[in-house]
Each structure stands twice: as structure tokens, then as C-alpha cells.
Amino acid sequence: MGLFLAQAVFYCLIPPVKVSRLVKQIHFIGWQSLVVILLTGSFTGMVLGLQGFYTLNRFGSEAFLGPMVALSLIKEMGPVITGLMVTGRAGSAVTAEIGIMRISDQIDALTLMGLNPFRYLIVPNLLAALIALPLLTAVFDVVGIMGGYIVGVKLLGVGSGTYFGEMANYVDLSEVAEGLYKSLSFGVIIAWVCCYKGFYTGIHTGFGAEGVSRATTQAVVFSSVLILVWDYFMTSIMF
Amino acid sequence: MHREANRAGAGADGSAIMIRIEDLHRSFDGVPVLKGVSLALEKGELLALIGRSGYGKSVLLKHIAGLLRPDSGRVLIDGEDMAVLRGSRLTKLRERLGFLFQGGALFDSMTVFENVAFPLREKTRMSNEAIRERVMEELSRVGLSGAEEKYPSQISGGMQKRAALARELISEPEIMLFDEPTTGLDPIFGHAILKLIDDLHRRLGFTGILVTHEIHKVFEIVDRVAFLHEGRVQAQGPPDEILASEDALVRQFVRGEIEGPVSVE
Numbered sequence: 001m002g003l004f005l006a007q008a009v010f011y012c013l014i015p016p017v018k019v020s021r022l023v024k025q026i027h028f029i030g031w032q033s034l035v036v037i038l039l040t041g042s043f044t045g046m047v048l049g050l051q052g053f054y055t056l057n058r059f060g061s062e063a064f065l066g067p068m069v070a071l072s073l074i075k076e077m078g079p080v081i082t083g084l085m086v087t088g089r090a091g092s093a094v095t096a097e098i099g100i101m102r103i104s105d106q107i108d109a110l111t112l113m114g115l116n117p118f119r120y121l122i123v124p125n126l127l128a129a130l131i132a133l134p135l136l137t138a139v140f141d142v143v144g145i146m147g148g149y150i151v152g153v154k155l156l157g158v159g160s161g162t163y164f165g166e167m168a169n170y171v172d173l174s175e176v177a178e179g180l181y182k183s184l185s186f187g188v189i190i191a192w193v194c195c196y197k198g199f200y201t202g203i204h205t206g207f208g209a210e211g212v213s214r215a216t217t218q219a220v221v222f223s224s225v226l227i228l229v230w231d232y233f234m235t236s237i238m239f
Numbered sequence: 240m241h242r243e244a245n246r247a248g249a250g251a252d253g254s255a256i257m258i259r260i261e262d263l264h265r266s267f268d269g270v271p272v273l274k275g276v277s278l279a280l281e282k283g284e285l286l287a288l289i290g291r292s293g294y295g296k297s298v299l300l301k302h303i304a305g306l307l308r309p310d311s312g313r314v315l316i317d318g319e320d321m322a323v324l325r326g327s328r329l330t331k332l333r334e335r336l337g338f339l340f341q342g343g344a345l346f347d348s349m350t351v352f353e354n355v356a357f358p359l360r361e362k363t364r365m366s367n368e369a370i371r372e373r374v375m376e377e378l379s380r381v382g383l384s385g386a387e388e389k390y391p392s393q394i395s396g397g398m399q400k401r402a403a404l405a406r407e408l409i410s411e412p413e414i415m416l417f418d419e420p421t422t423g424l425d426p427i428f429g430h431a432i433l434k435l436i437d438d439l440h441r442r443l444g445f446t447g448i449l450v451t452h453e454i455h456k457v458f459e460i461v462d463r464v465a466f467l468h469e470g471r472v473q474a475q476g477p478p479d480e481i482l483a484s485e486d487a488l489v490r491q492f493v494r495g496e497i498e499g500p501v502s503v504e
Contacts, residue, residue, distance in 0.1 A: 100347075101346075104342055104344060104347075105340040105341075105342060105344035106344050106345075106346055106347070108301075108304075108306050108338075108340070108344065109338070109340065109344040109346075111306065111333070112304055112306070112333050112336060112337075112338045113333075113334070113357070113358050113361065113362065113410075114330040114331070114333050114334040114362060115361055115362075
């Protein structure tokens with residue numbers, strides 16, 4: 001798997017990049033994941049607002065609801081949940097698509113045309129995930145903060161100025177950068193694992209529909225676990 | 240006549256041999272599939288590769304195309320060893336090759352037109368107009384005019400095979416490898432595909448290997464037949480000679496007899 005990633009990174013750095021495939025994959029991984037990110041982001045923010053309010057209320061610190069919601073989202077929940085959602089929605093489809101291309105000889109056909117399958121299949125997915133994940137994470141964070149605002153300010157009575165004012169006091173750029181680095185690394189993990197599992201469908205998972213199904217399951221499980229494990233190590237390094 | 244003309248050219252090493260396979264061995268998970276295959280094809284020759292299912296015919300084709308590497312032995316294409324070539328030299332050699340896969344291997348996210356145009360778009364600097372003209376000409380040649388805007392899933396198996404053939408032939412390969420081109424087709428479509436291959440071979444003069452189970456129809460269009468059994472070429476020769484073979488194994492296979500050295504149980 002390490003060699004696979006090294007090859008993918010190598011072809012990312014050596015032009016040409018297949019721009020039309022890249023745009024298509026940005027649309028698929030990024031744009032088409034937007035609805036699920038809007039939904040999960042807003043409800044995650046709302047539940048954070050609700051839980052945070054009642055927890056902080058015990059200590060008389062409801063004023064800190066804004067920073068609590070924002071820091072939880074920006075540093076942790078935004079990148080992680082976005083990564084998990086994109087894995088489930090787009091990563092699984094990438095594995096299935098490449099896996100079907102493998103078992104139906106389409107990848108061999110590309111190779112025999114003298115074309116490099118990495119340039120056509122892997123590089124566009126890796127670059128698209130690198131571009132889409134931070135943007136989706138930013139959307140997740142913003143709608144999450146607004147979800148927390150609706151619950152905390154509109155329903156539970158925290159002052160609007162307090163919610164955003166304390167947020168501005170406690171959230172600085174280094175925390176935003178932490179979330180950005182995490183989302184970038186999760187983009188690499190998703191593209192790497194999901195493309196790898198698709199590319200070697202048949203070799204590691206058995207051929208036919210069952211092989212594709214097994215590869216897809218393995219990709220989603222492995223990618224999700226790796227995101228959570230890597231998240232722990234990144235957090236421990238960044239603190 | 241055409242076949243003699245097709246073979247007239249010489250390979251890069253000065254000989255007329257285009258494909259030479261020398262003592263090829265390959266195992267999968269410890270199970271030997273190819274156990275010393277040796278075969279040579281002259282330039283412009285069309286060879287039928289016959290044998291029982293699962294006895295390594297497709298594996299042999301993939302070695303010739305450089306998609307698989309042998310455990311030992313060599314595949315020489317125009318004097319170049321496929322197993323040792325890397326990078327741009329391997330790519331250049333592969334560009335001289337066409338491979339019709341069993342399932343066609345059409346890109347299912349592209350229309351028939353886009354599939355056939357794909358090699359030209361990616362490998363040449365031809366204008367869109369010129370590509371369109373070439374693709375339409377190739378589609379017409381394989382009898383697919385009017386199907387260019389359809390996706391592979393919207394056309395029949397026979398049409399998919401013809402579209403795949405058009406995609407391979409548009410780059411005018413010197414070598415064509417056909418992996419069971421008639422499998423899954425009804426007899427009419429199957430016969431039409433073989434006739435098409437024969438016509439194209441006469442016209443373009445490629446060197447070809449045709450893996451098939453359609454013994455009698457294929458024997459009418461090929462120059463030579465090789466019978467692969469238990470990982471080795473057990474017999475080879477002109478179609479008439481193979482049909483009249485006294486070898487019990489060859490005779491059983493060619494006639495499709497249940498009784499013989501090969502047990503069907």
C-alpha cells in the first residue's frame with residue numbers, strides 16, 4: 001500500500017494532470033457530497049449546542065457555548081465527520097468504480113493503449129480529495145456553528161453577541177489550521193485506501209461482483225478506522 | 240494470396256518472426272498454468288489458439304501483451320523481450336498491439352463514439368474533426384454506424400465486441416490478440432465477428448492470435464492452429480492438418496467427443 005501511495009504522489013507531481021477527470025472527480029467527491037455535509041454539519045452543531053448548553057449551565061458558564069461549539073467542530077468533529085461521510089458516500093463509489101474497471105479488464109485496456117492507469121484513475125481522485133475535503137470541512141464547520149447558534153441562541157436564550165464574541169476571543173488561526181491539516185490528511189487517506197482497494201480488486205478480494213463488494217466494504221471500514229486512528233496521532237502531535 | 244503478402248515483411252531482427260514465445264512457465268498460487276509454452280508467429284500470420292477452458296489460453300495472451308510476467312521463459316515481440324522492457328519502451332511496444340478482451344473492456348462511462356475516439360484523443364494531436372471522421376469510418380467498417388451515441392450498456396454483446404474491435408483497430412496495430420471474440424454471442428453474431436476479423440486481417444495485414452472454441456468457423460480464416468493442453472502446445476499446424484490429426488487428444492477436442500483421453504467427469 002505504501003508503494004501505491006508513493007506512485008500516486010509521484011504522478012501527482014509529474015505533469016500532465018488529466019484536468020477533465022480532475023474536475024469530474026471534484027464534482028463527484030466534493031459537490032455531490034455537499035447535501036450530506038450540510039445535513040450532518042447542522043445537526044452535529046445543534047446537538048453540540050444542546051449538550052454544551054446543559055453541561056456549561058451546571059457551572060454557570062453558558063457564555064462559553066460559542067467557543068465550545070466552534071472549537072469542537074473546527075478542531076475535531078468537522079474534519080473527522082466530514083472524512084467519515086465522504087468515505088461512505090464517495091470513497092465507496094470510487095472503490096466500486098475502479099474495482100469494476102479492474103474485473104472487466106478496462107484497466108488492462110488502458111494499459112495496453114500505452115496510457116498510465118495511475119494518471120487516469122488514481123491521481124484525479126487523490127487531487128480531488130485534497131481539494132474537496134478542506135472545503136467540505138469548512139462548510140461542515142460553518143453550518144455546525146450556525147446549528148449551535150440556532151439551538152443555543154434562538155432556543156435556549158444565550159446572547160447572540162456572547163455566542164459569537166466569545167468564539168472570536170477563543171478561536172484563533174492555529175486551531176483553524178489544525179482542522180485544515182487534518183482534513184487534508186483525511187483526504188489522502190480516503191483516496192489512498194479507496195483507490196488501492198479498487199485497483200487491486202480480484203487480487204486481494206476475489207473476482208466478480210462479490211470481489212467488488214468485498215473490496216468496497218474493506219475500503220470503507222479500513223479508511224474509517226484509519227481516519228480515527230490518524231486523528232488521535234495528529235491531535236497528540238499538535239497539542 | 241493475401242496471407243503470403245501479409246507475411247512478406249521482416250521483423251526488426253531481420254527475421255519474419257513477429258511473436259516468439261520460448262519455454263514460458265507461469266504458476267498462480269503454486270498451481271502451474273503454463274509449463275513450457277513455445278510458439279512462433281510470422282509477420283502477418285493469423286493463428287488460432289485452441290484448448291480446453293482454464294488451460295491458460297488467456298494467460299498466454301496476457302503474457303504476450305506484457306500484462307503478466309512469466310516465472311521463466313521469454314516472450315519476444317519483434318525481437319524485444321516483453322519481460323525486461325520497462326517504461327517508455329514497453330509503452331511504445333504496447334502501442335503496436337491491440338487486444339480484444341472477452342468482455343470487450345469498453346469504458347462504460349463513455350459512449351461508443353468516445354470509446355473509439357479515446358486512443359486518438361489521448362495519443363495523437365489529431366483535430367476533433369479528423370478524429371470524428373476516423374471514428375465514423377471505423378464504426379462504419381464494423382457495422383456500427385448509428386450506434387455512436389449509445390453507451391455500452393445500451394447495446395448488445397455483439398455490438399459491444401464490434402465497438403471494442405473498432406477501438407483497437409483505430410490505432411492500426413501490427414499485432415492483434417483476440418480473447419474468445421465470439422463467446423456469449425449467438426451463432427449469427429459470432430459468425431459476423433469472425434468474418435469481420437477475417438476481412439480486417441486481409442485488409443490490414445496484422446499478425447494475430449485468436450483464442451477460440453469455435454473450431455470449424457475459425458479454421459476457415461486462420462493460417463495455423465495451435466492446441467494448448469496442460470500448459471504446453473501439444474500440436475500445431477495448418478487447420479487441415481489439425482482437423483485430420485491422428486493424435487487422440489487433438490481429435491477428441493476438435494471433434495468435441497466425450498469419449499477419449501480427456502475425461503469429462
